[in-house]
Amino acid sequence: TQLLEQSPQFLSIQEGENLTVYCNSSSVFSSLQWYRQEPGEGPVLLVTVVTGGEVKKLKRLTFQFGDARKDSSLHITAAQPGDTGLYLCAGDGAGNMLTFGGGTRLMVKP
Amino acid sequence: NAGVTQTPKFQVLKTGQSMTLQCAQDMNHEYMSWYRQDPGMGLRLIHYSVGAGITDQGEVPNGYNVSRSTTEDFPLRLLSAAPSQTSVYFCASSQHSRGNNSPLHFGNGTRLTVT
Numbered sequence: 480t481q482l483l484e485q486s487p488q489f490l491s492i493q494e495g496e497n498l499t500v501y502c503n504s505s506s507v508f509s510s511l512q513w514y515r516q517e518p519g520e521g522p523v524l525l526v527t528v529v530t531g532g533e534v535k536k537l538k539r540l541t542f543q544f545g546d547a548r549k550d551s552s553l554h555i556t557a558a559q560p561g562d563t564g565l566y567l568c569a570g571d572g573a574g575n576m577l578t579f580g581g582g583t584r585l586m587v588k589p
Numbered sequence: 590n591a592g593v594t595q596t597p598k599f600q601v602l603k604t605g606q607s608m609t610l611q612c613a614q615d616m617n618h619e620y621m622s623w624y625r626q627d628p629g630m631g632l633r634l635i636h637y638s639v640g641a642g643i644t645d646q647g648e649v650p651n652g653y654n655v656s657r658s659t660t661e662d663f664p665l666r667l668l669s670a671a672p673s674q675t676s677v678y679f680c681a682s683s684q685h686s687r688g689n690n691s692p693l694h695f696g697n698g699t700r701l702t703v704t
Contacts, residue, residue, distance in 0.1 A: 483631075485631075509690065510690040512690075512692065512693075514693075519697065519698075520695075520697050520698075521593070521679050521681070521695025521696055521697050521698055522632070522679075522693075522695050523695070524692040524693065527690055527692065529690060567631060567632065569632075569693075571687050571690055574687070575620070575637060575639055575645065575686050575687040576634050576637065576647055576648070576687065577622075577634070577687055577693060578634070578648075579624070579631040579632040579633070580631050581630055581631040582631050
């Protein structure tokens with residue numbers, strides 16, 4: 480089983496602060512996806528990174544895939560209350576299985 | 590667009606009862622999967638299917654059965670419910686199998702409690 484570890488598990492910050500969420504593994508993934516989940520709903524895809532070293536930006540969110548394709552990070556600049564939610568990374572590895580990390584629960588206080 | 594539809598939204602079972610969680614998608618997706626979500630453990634894959642008539646086990650398949658008789662439907666059956674199966678269950682589909690990095694589209698989940 481390929482494992483993905485996310486850190487931190489919980490993060491509570493004030494509006495306007497910056498933050499980084501990490502997703503690490505000892506396994507290599509062909510791609511890595513980031514999802515955001517709100518209470519009572521299923522996760523929704525934010526981004527897919529495929530190439531080692533790739534950086535993708537989505538407004539105030541910056542996603543990076545590690546050079547060795549074993550890890551990824553999500554950086555949020557000037558967080559807003561609307562960014563509150565559960566952030567999940569997921570890796571495409573061996574076989575037809577997408578493996579999820581344990582998630583980072585983010586709360587942004589106004 | 591309906592996307593991925595799961596029923597029921599909530600269910601309470603007694604230990605030993607059986608039930609089927611329904612999942613349907615209207616996007617003609619090849620790949621469908623079932624996950625369970627427990628606090629602090631993210632999403633764990635139960636079973637998946639790469640097309641009609643084809644199913645395979647994920648990380649935590651014990652106690653669950655699936656079938657894929659049509660492209661649209663992928664029901665999850667609990668054979669004899671146990672308290673350890675209390676969880677939120679998500680069905681998800683993608684256009685292609687995992688090797689194509691297709692995004693997963695999730696339903697809104699079924700919250701199951703086994704007493």
